[in-house]
Amino acid sequence: MQSNTFSGLFEGQNVITLQRTPSTNEFLKKELSKSTPLAEGTVIMAVDQYAGRGQKDAIWHSEPGKNLTFSLLLTPTFLNPKHQFHLTVAISLAVAQWLEALLKTPVKIKWPNDIYIGDKKIGGILIENILAGKTWKSAIVGIGINVNQTVFPDPISKQVTSIKQILHNDSNIPKLLAELCNHIGHAYQALKKESFDTLLATYRKRLYRFGETHPFLVDGVKVTGALAGVTEAGRLQIDFEGHVVDFDIKEIAFVI
CATH class of the missing domain: 2.30.30 (SH3 type barrels.)
Known part of the structure; x- marks a missing residue:
């Protein structure tokens, strides 16, 4: 396990890198259950995440060392727990807008929070919320983005893509992590300040197959x-x- 920091909207953002773990979300949940003091903005990054999960307990296939597989700790106590979807909207938009700027190609959100280019999935988000009564205690934001992987298992090989398959060159994963977390930080601040109606309207326009x-x-x-x-x-x-x-x-x- 390695720990370092990079600059961002979360001051002194702590990045803990695990060489191998079943799931960064599960690792972060266990640390929180042990009352480990972790600041908002802490990132758990896995070199090899071998049992990552998506929506409906789908398995996330990731070749070791090739992709972005991480979890981000947030404490959205400014939101009512009944507004959990508001965080989904903000995070999904941040990921989609970051990828679109990087790849120079349209990026869509397949409801509720899978990230698509054309008809192929390039990433996914799994947010697990921890509530304390009527207060939103913390949110564990798990994100997986296909970066340098180009070969995928047969059942999904025609349904997924990666940054390398689009840009045709390898990307620096730590650099991408810092850039993406910066986008998420800005979106998180916007969620605190902006009208949710505006964010929701933007999210709707980005929906995969919207109007089709x-x-x-x-x-x-x-x-x-x-x-x-x-x-x-x-x-x-x-x-x-x-x-x-x-x-x-x-x-x-x-x-x-």
């Missing part, structure tokens, strides 16, 4: 509808020929 008609799985049944948006609470809105229905993440799935 596609098949979805609802309770295992294939249906066709147009992605109409997302509610303030984070529920996906689908327009079925003029009848708009909103869904929780456990109720609907994209057909890719």
Whole structure:
């Protein structure tokens, strides 16, 4: 385990690098459960994360030393716990805007927080919130970005991409980490100061397949509808020929 710092909006941002761990989110949760004193903005970075998780307990496949796999500790006590989706919006926008500036190509957010280029996934976010009664104690923001990996397992090889596959050269992972955390820091500050309606409107415009008609799985049944948006609470809105229905993440799935 190695610890260092880089400058950012979180003063003296501490970066702890683990050579190998199942999950940076799980590592950070265990440290917090032991009452380890960790400042807001602490980053747990893994060289080899071999059991990373995504939404719905999906496994995140990452070749050791090739990708960004890290968790960021935040303490969003300024938000009401019922507004957990607000943090999802801010973090997702930060990642998408950072990647778009880096790659010079459009980047979309596949609801609620997968990052897509075209029809291929390049990254994902998993936010786990720790509440204390009616107070939001902390948020563990797990992020995985495909950077220098170019070969992926067969089941997903045609569904994913990486920074190297787009730029055709290797990237410096520590440098990318510092840049991305800086973007997240700015987005986090904006969440404190700006109207959430503005952030939500920007998020909606970035939604993967926004306004397009596609098949979805609802309770295992294939249906066709147009992605109409997302509610303030984070529920996906689908327009079925003029009848708009909103869904929780456990109720609907994209057909890719």
